[in-house]
Amino acid sequence: xxxxxxxxxxxxxxxxxxxxxxxxxxxxxxxxxxxxxxxxxxxxxxxxxxxxxxxxxxxxxxxxxxxxxxxxxxxxxxxxxxxxxxxxxxxxxxxxxxxxxxxxxxxxxxxxxxxxxxxxxxxxxxxxxxxxxxxxxxxxxxxxxxxxxxxxxxxxxxxxxxxxxxxxxxxxxxxxxxxxxxxxxxxxxxxxxxxxxxxxxxxxxxxxxx
Amino acid sequence: xxxxxxxxxxxxxxxxxxxxxxxxxxxxxxxxxxxxxxxxxxxxxxxxxxxxxxxxxxxxxxxxxxxxxxxxxxxxxxxxxxxxxxxxxxxxxxxxxxxxxxxxxxxxxxxxxxxxxxxxxxxxxxxxxxxxxxxxxxxxxxxxxxxxxxxxxxxxxxxxxxxxxxxxxxxxxxxxxxxxxxxxxxxxxxxxxxxxxxxxxxxxxxxxxx
DNA sequence: CCATGCGTTGGACCAAAGGCCAATTCGCAA
DNA sequence: TTGCGAATTGGCCTTTGGTCCAACGCATGG
Numbered sequence: 001x002x003x004x005x006x007x008x009x010x011x012x013x014x015x016x017x018x019x020x021x022x023x024x025x026x027x028x029x030x031x032x033x034x035x036x037x038x039x040x041x042x043x044x045x046x047x048x049x050x051x052x053x054x055x056x057x058x059x060x061x062x063x064x065x066x067x068x069x070x071x072x073x074x075x076x077x078x079x080x081x082x083x084x085x086x087x088x089x090x091x092x093x094x095x096x097x098x099x100x101x102x103x104x105x106x107x108x109x110x111x112x113x114x115x116x117x118x119x120x121x122x123x124x125x126x127x128x129x130x131x132x133x134x135x136x137x138x139x140x141x142x143x144x145x146x147x148x149x150x151x152x153x154x155x156x157x158x159x160x161x162x163x164x165x166x167x168x169x170x171x172x173x174x175x176x177x178x179x180x181x182x183x184x185x186x187x188x189x190x191x192x193x194x195x196x197x198x199x200x201x202x203x204x205x206x207x208x209x210x
Numbered sequence: 211x212x213x214x215x216x217x218x219x220x221x222x223x224x225x226x227x228x229x230x231x232x233x234x235x236x237x238x239x240x241x242x243x244x245x246x247x248x249x250x251x252x253x254x255x256x257x258x259x260x261x262x263x264x265x266x267x268x269x270x271x272x273x274x275x276x277x278x279x280x281x282x283x284x285x286x287x288x289x290x291x292x293x294x295x296x297x298x299x300x301x302x303x304x305x306x307x308x309x310x311x312x313x314x315x316x317x318x319x320x321x322x323x324x325x326x327x328x329x330x331x332x333x334x335x336x337x338x339x340x341x342x343x344x345x346x347x348x349x350x351x352x353x354x355x356x357x358x359x360x361x362x363x364x365x366x367x368x369x370x371x372x373x374x375x376x377x378x379x380x381x382x383x384x385x386x387x388x389x390x391x392x393x394x395x396x397x398x399x400x401x402x403x404x405x406x407x408x409x410x411x412x413x414x415x416x417x418x419x420x
Numbered sequence: 421c422c423a424t425g426c427g428t429t430g431g432a433c434c435a436a437a438g439g440c441c442a443a444t445t446c447g448c449a450a
Numbered sequence: 451t452t453g454c455g456a457a458t459t460g461g462c463c464t465t466t467g468g469t470c471c472a473a474c475g476c477a478t479g480g
Contacts (some may be wrong), residue, residue: 096306158400190368195405
């Protein structure tokens with residue numbers, strides 16, 4: 001568990017802004033990394049790391065909004081704080097509707113920015129935690145053989161072993177064995193725990209009929 | 211199951227705007243109800259109904275943003291579409307961060323507004339559905355006696371009846387009876403279903419120790 | 421050809437869950 | 451006082467779940 005501290009990525013094509021922001025964030029005790037373009041950011045950031053992005057809108061190449069689209073599509077969990085000098089209402093609304101954490105206008109107060117960053121860090125932390133839990137569940141799920149997954153899906157509907165057997169065209173004994181292996185591989189000791197994991201990870205139970 | 215069609219509430223202190231919006235929405239086949247102030251809206255809207263609100267920002271008395279705060283606090287599920295002639299970025303961002311469905315500026319295109327309203331209706335529909343499910347679960351939960359609720363919480367941890375009995379200072383037989391009543395009142399036929407309901411409704415299982 | 425692993429199945433056995441009937445105690449309300 | 455619902459407990463029986471030992475068929479790779 002490498003619990004690295006979150007990084008505040010700064011993406012702005014204006015060197016003086018980058019420098020000022022970097023200095024401000026570093027002085028506040030944050031890890032800050034600056035990029036001069038969306039492309040440079042995409043090439044240099046750590047998709048698995050934690051943190052947030054302080055992003056300018058108007059930039060050559062990929063604009064801030066376009067970078068947001070790329071990250072959303074890529075299912076990134078880095079919150080984006082837009083920071084622009086020429087923001088208009090439609091743009092800010094669009095950005096927020098696509099999940100931006102905040103939308104600030106230059107010049108921005110130190111406190112305002114730092115508050116936004118800390119909030120973004122917190123959002124990122126919670127998101128990552130939720131995602132990690134689901135990822136762990138899915139990791140275990142992959143350990144199950146196809147047959148075991150089928151049995152699990154039927155069990156989650158509340159079927160009895162014999163009913164699962166009938167649905168799968170096998171006998172109760174076999175279901176028992178699969179069931180035991182499912183419980184073992186999913187690392188749960190009760191049906192209640194299994195159902196909870198399944199609910200969290202979005203595992204749909206089999207249709208009652210089939 | 212009164213499946214009434216959603217209502218588009220219009221809240222604006224400008225009579226001409228109200229009239230124009232009402233005509234526009236009605237012409238589009240929507241049920242529209244207009245109010246000239248936040249207070250009038252609060253007094254006249256149906257908290258249990260479905261729909262959305264087209265809300266002006268600048269109004270005497272409670273402003274649009276203040277009305278939003280009231281509704282958020284009241285846990286309303288009516289999406290708010292702000293519609294203002296003097297919107298600025300900080301205001302729109304604040305509104306969006308508090309959950310506004312959209313933030314449009316006058317003059318607004320017919321298509322733009324209608325699209326926003328339909329999107330808001332859909333959001334409202336999904337929200338209401340999710341809320342209705344949880345409400346139904348909680349309704350059943352209230353049918354449980356305190357003891358039965360305790361037993362349920364322990365069962366949800368995966369404990370055996372005898373372990374639940376030990377935790378509650380009683381005997382296995384009693385737990386069995388309570389358990390059966392829990393299953394009956396919650397209208398589930400398996401532990402898996404019960405666990406699913408509990409997970410959805412945010413019912414926390416008892417701590418394993420106690 | 422054979423070893424290895426996976427999926428499958430059988431048998432035996434014990435623990436646990438669920439259902440049914442009956443009974444007691446307690447507190448609160450008619 | 452009487453009655454009722456909640457909580458509790460007992461006994462008895464059936465069904466189900468969980469586990470151990472054992473075995474067979476099949477594909478994959480050595």
